Amino acid sequence: MIYRLGDFHFPDDPARLYPGTPTRPWVLEIGFGDGRFWPHYARTFAEAPNYLGVEISGTSLLKAHRRLKDAGLDNAILTKLPAEVLLPGVIPPASLDAIVVNFPDPWPKAGHEDHRLLRVPFFQQAASRLKSGGAVLLTTDHEEYFEFACAQAEASGVMRVERTEPPAAALETKYALKWRDLGLGANHARFVPTAPTPATFLPFAPYLESEPNVPHAVLTLPADFAPQAFQKQTVRGPHWTVVLLDLYATLRRGGWVALAHVVEGDLTQEVLVGITEREDGTHLVRLAKFGGPIITPGVKAAVGAVTEWLEREGAAVKHRGY
Incomplete structure (x- = not known):
């Protein structure tokens, strides 16, 4: 298996x-x-x-x-x-x-x-x-x-x-x-x-035990939003580095997915962050399940990085869940 x-x-x-x-x-x-x-x-x-x-x-x-x-x-x-x-x-x-x-x-x-x-x-x-x-x-x-x-x-x-x-x-x-x-x-x-040894764990292990919700945000994109303007960017935090690598259009109209590279110590994850249009015209920014990522502080930061990039492009953020 x-x-x-x-x-x-x-x-x-x-x-x-x-x-x-x-x-x-x-x-x-x-x-x-x-x-x-x-x-x-x-x-x-x-x-x-x-x-x-x-x-x-x-x-x-x-x-x-x-x-x-x-x-x-x-x-x-x-x-x-x-x-x-x-x-x-x-x-x-x-x-x-x-x-x-x-x-x-x-x-x-x-x-x-x-x-x-x-x-x-x-x-x-x-x-x-x-x-x-x-x-x-x-x-x-x-x-x-x-x-x-x-x-x-x-x-x-x-x-x-x-x-x-x-x-x-x-x-x-x-x-x-x-x-x-x-x-x-x-x-x-x-x-x-030769002797009992104290166990150490991954630095974000206590966070994983809390079973966090899937990180997401809800926002409204400007009418002239142009995803072609996306450029590779790096965001660093105290214990993680997020690199937004690329943005792709999905088959669904008005939808995109961002590819992010997340590094936290020895753990590296490639994650997808979806940008999906909803019935009310707003967009949902949400971590995709593809690849089975674990939700760590760095993965939450990747969703935040996509949201903040959209905000710089003129989006109005209604809700942050990351």
Whole structure:
């Protein structure tokens, strides 16, 4: 099953995500590629654990979905999200049995270390989300990144490093097979939490819990309104950046939709803001549901940015709901 961002709760309940298998162990795989690892690894259990896979490649997402479906793994959820958003946002504290990272991008060029996943902040987040006895499992062919990750785990102050042989399933992935054909091996480590770790959450998590209404505004457009005059614009707030990218006419007469790029820390959303004519001649500016966005302060600001642009173009705002 593929989940969009808006399909999750923040944080979510494993019993809601896996209603048919709520008591099974829960495994998160970060960067599942084309999905070869999980069918092999799931067969090593008497019952397949609940699985959540996160990946940033849409092509890999679709390939993995077909692979897991063919394997009959119906308690598996895949999503296209950065791990830096999913881990502190979706995963409740002390709920995972394992976090699997196979052959992550090592970002080998000088000055790119900040892009690496396996750094101190990640290990501290991971420690807070793992159950007692859980672990982060890393398999990589990149010697320097492996040593870097081990050093970062120790520097986090919350992880013990156990260097072991990789599970057989990790050697069936696309990259593992490539290195094996070249006569190369892989490094493997288990990172085990050593002490209870306080959980941190996305900065807007408390806002999400309040289940805000869909942001909107009602306004009257001037008779000579000319959407062709729209230009790309950027609006910045204390914790968000909104870029209004473009404006498109809809099939419905007197209607438009604005495309906005919203950045809040590690979370990026592309949202659509509709401008729709109503029966009384006014227009409704409203966040569209397309793409399953989550309503954050930045998304509210996107609706506000569209409204304020229309106001500068001569619109008279009757109501603001954002």
